[in-house]
Each structure stands twice: as C-alpha cells, then as structure tokens.
Amino acid sequence: MSRFQIAVIGGDGIGPEITDQAMRVAVAAAATVGHELELVDLDASALRWLRTGVALPDEQLEAARAADAVYLGAIGLPEARHPDGREVNGDVILGLRTGLDLYAGIRPAKTYPGVPRVLTSTADIDYVVVRENVEGMFASRKGGARVGDAVVTDTLIVTRAGTERVVRHAFELARARHARRPERPAIVTVVDKSNAFASYAFFRQIFDDVAAEFPDVKRGYAYIDAMTTFQVQHPERFDVVVTENLFGDIISDLAGATVGGLGLAASADVGDDHGMFQSAHGSAPDIAGRGIANPTAAILSAALMLNWLGTSRDDEAATIAGERIDTAVAKVLQSGDTLTPDLGGSATSAQFGDAVVRAVEDDS
Numbered sequence: 001m002s003r004f005q006i007a008v009i010g011g012d013g014i015g016p017e018i019t020d021q022a023m024r025v026a027v028a029a030a031a032t033v034g035h036e037l038e039l040v041d042l043d044a045s046a047l048r049w050l051r052t053g054v055a056l057p058d059e060q061l062e063a064a065r066a067a068d069a070v071y072l073g074a075i076g077l078p079e080a081r082h083p084d085g086r087e088v089n090g091d092v093i094l095g096l097r098t099g100l101d102l103y104a105g106i107r108p109a110k111t112y113p114g115v116p117r118v119l120t121s122t123a124d125i126d127y128v129v130v131r132e133n134v135e136g137m138f139a140s141r142k143g144g145a146r147v148g149d150a151v152v153t154d155t156l157i158v159t160r161a162g163t164e165r166v167v168r169h170a171f172e173l174a175r176a177r178h179a180r181r182p183e184r185p186a187i188v189t190v191v192d193k194s195n196a197f198a199s200y201a202f203f204r205q206i207f208d209d210v211a212a213e214f215p216d217v218k219r220g221y222a223y224i225d226a227m228t229t230f231q232v233q234h235p236e237r238f239d240v241v242v243t244e245n246l247f248g249d250i251i252s253d254l255a256g257a258t259v260g261g262l263g264l265a266a267s268a269d270v271g272d273d274h275g276m277f278q279s280a281h282g283s284a285p286d287i288a289g290r291g292i293a294n295p296t297a298a299i300l301s302a303a304l305m306l307n308w309l310g311t312s313r314d315d316e317a318a319t320i321a322g323e324r325i326d327t328a329v330a331k332v333l334q335s336g337d338t339l340t341p342d343l344g345g346s347a348t349s350a351q352f353g354d355a356v357v358r359a360v361e362d363d364s
C-alpha cells in the first residue's frame with residue numbers, strides 16, 4: 001500500500017465542481033489497488049487575487065512542492081487581470097510550471113466511442129503531444145524581448161539540456177505506451193521548422209542524438225506547417241509527438257479540437273520531481289455553479305496523475321489505478337446514458353462522476 005499526498009487547487013468557475021468529481025474518482029481508483037490519496041486543499045485562484053492581490057502565495061507554492069503531485073481544477077475569471085492586460089491565470093499556472101520546473105507539457109488526443117466525431121473520415125485517434133514547457137519562444141518572456149518604437153523582437157531559445165530532457169521524456173513515454181499495448185508501434189515524431197531556422201535545426205539534431213539511445217522506438221519527422229494538415233487528414237499515424245513550446249501550444253489545441261473539444265482534453269505538466277495535472281480547458285464562468293460542467297477532462301487528468309505517480313515512483317499499482325479510470329471513462333461515454341449537456345445529454349457533473357466511480361469499482 002502507498003499513500004500519496006495530493007495538493008488540490010480547485011480554483012475558479014467550474015474548477016471546484018469538476019475537481020470534486022475527479023478526486024472522488026481518483027480516490028476510488030486508488031482504493032481498488034489498496035492505495036490512499038491524502039488530499040490537501042490549497043487556496044490559489046483568481047478569486048483570491050481579487051480578494052488579496054496575490055493569486056499564488058509563496059507558502060502555497062511550497063505546499064505544492066512538498067506534495068507528491070498537484071491537481072488543479074481551473075484558474076481565471078474575466079475580471080481578474082493585471083493593469084497591463086495579462087490574465088491572473090498565468091500567476092498560478094506559469095508560477096507552478098516554472099516554480100516546480102515542469103518542463104514537459106503532456107496533452108493526449110484520443111477519440112472515444114460514444115462521443116460524436118469531429119473528423120468523420122479518419123481512423124481512431126490516439127496520440128500524445130509532448131510540449132517543451134519552459135523555453136523555446138516563451139523564454140522570451142524572461143528577458144529575450146526587445147521593444148523599440150519601430151522594431152520589436154522576441155527570442156526563441158533552444159538549449160541542449162532543455163531539449164534533451166523533454167525529448168527523452170517523449171521516448172520513454174512511447175516505450176511505456178508500447179509496453180501497455182504491444183500491437184501498436186512506438187513512434188516519436190519531432191515537429192519543427194528545421195528547414196528555415198537554426199534553432200529548430202538544433203532541436204532536430206538533439207532529437208536524433210537522443211533517439212540513438214532508443215533503438216526500439218521508431219522516429220518520425222514533420223515540419224509544423226505540414227503537421228497541421230497531417231493532424232486533420234492522417235492523425236492515426238501519430239503515437240508520441242515532441243516539439244518546441246510555441247508549436248506545442250498550437251498543435252496541442254488542434255489535437256484537442258480534432259477529438260471532440262474542450263470537455264475531454266486532459267493535460268499534465270511534469271518534470272523530474274514534480275507533476276501538475278489539469279483539464280486543458282478554462283474555468284468556464286458562463287456555466288459555473290450549475291453543476292453541469294463536463295468533468296471528463298478533469299477525471300482523465302486524474303488518470304494521468306496516477307499513471308505518472310506509477311512511473312515516476314516505480315509503483316505499478318498506481319499505474320493500474322490510472323488505467324482503470326481510463327477504461328471506466330471510455331465505458332461511461334460509450335454507454336451514453338450519463339452524458340453532460342455539452343455532449344448532448346442531460347446528466348449533471350455529479351451523475352457522470354457517480355457513473356465513473358461505479359465503473360471503476362466494477363472493473364476491479
């Protein structure tokens with residue numbers, strides 16, 4: 001038996017509602033393998049910023065660092081903006097990403113039977129985008145931008161160490177996916193613009209250097225422009241995709257859109273020691289407080305959390321618990337009895353959560 005401490009940030013809007021469901025499911029799935037989750041609530045949100053002027057106080061960041069994993073609902077309210085226009089979301093999300101050095105952004109794209117298809121002409125989709133999370137074009141925010149009257153430049157930074165670690169993460173992920181489903185080949189595809197920019201050519205070269213350590217995993221290559229067409233026309237070709245920060249931002253949104261949209265897209269931000277898990281969507285203030293938000297993305301993010309605890313702590317049982325959640329969600333979506341309004345049903349978030357908990361317990 002293991003006991004994991006989870007720092008839980010419900011956040012704003014629908015955040016606390018979907019987090020409740022995700023944590024119920026996670027606790028139930030962990031219990032099926034004899035594990036215990038200790039949930040520690042943190043108060044970091046745009047609402048807190050409106051109240052106190054600070055969204056993520058230092059002691060909350062330290063509590064997040066002390067936990068085994070961080071689970072986040074959603075952050076942001078339309079009225080919570082800094083005077084320069086930046087949203088307060090970044091204070092919390094980027095604060096945790098940089099504070100905990102979460103260098104790999106993981107965004108799975110998977111179609112589920114029972115969820116209306118967006119792309120009607122393609123085979124099943126099941127791939128994962130791994131986005132370099134802390135450098136690339138976004139490193140410009142840390143001093144690389146030059147703002148003049150006539151010319152403004154940003155700087156794209158690619159470091160050998162930063163690229164190696166995220167590419168290695170992608171190859172290890174491909175290996176782990178293949179071990180779970182040996183019938184599917186392990187392939188890592190690098191997405192770049194190495195035909196036009198030195199920084200991306202460097203990224204690709206490091207990709208090849210790291211790939212040599214993984215002879216059992218196939219390599220793929222795509223330029224970013226072609227990649228967007230492949231994602232729409234031949235998404236079944238992909239397994240794990242690794243790319244620079246800005247490109248990852250763009251293609252992970254596209255990936256989410258091709259599998260049925262916001263309510264389903266899970267995400268993880270992980271580093272060597274820490275991991276943070278959250279839905280890819282925002283706080284949806286327009287439907288907050290009504291109990292009708294789709295908790296699927298939140299629940300699938302909790303599955304990613306257990307999978308990651310499993311691999312990073314070498315705890316096979318935690319991985320099994322994560323997989324049970326995936327299987328249970330697929331079952332509930334396919335049965336179609338308890339879909340939330342965004343998927344054409346009339347179930348509440350809690351009814352969906354109940355159905356997933358039941359499916360997790362039936363499966364064990």
Ligand code: ATP
Pocket residue numbers: 018075076089262263280281282283284285286287292293294295297342
């Ligand atoms: P952010 O800037 O934080 O990414 P956003 O402006 O992109 O937020 P979201 O909060 O993601 O917006 O919401 C966009 C739309 O999708 C809203 O109409 C919202 O109601 C809907 N939506 C988002 N998440 C869900 C969900 N889990 N269930 C149902 N509808 C959702």
Ligand code: MG
Pocket residue numbers: 282
């Ligand atoms: Mg958004």
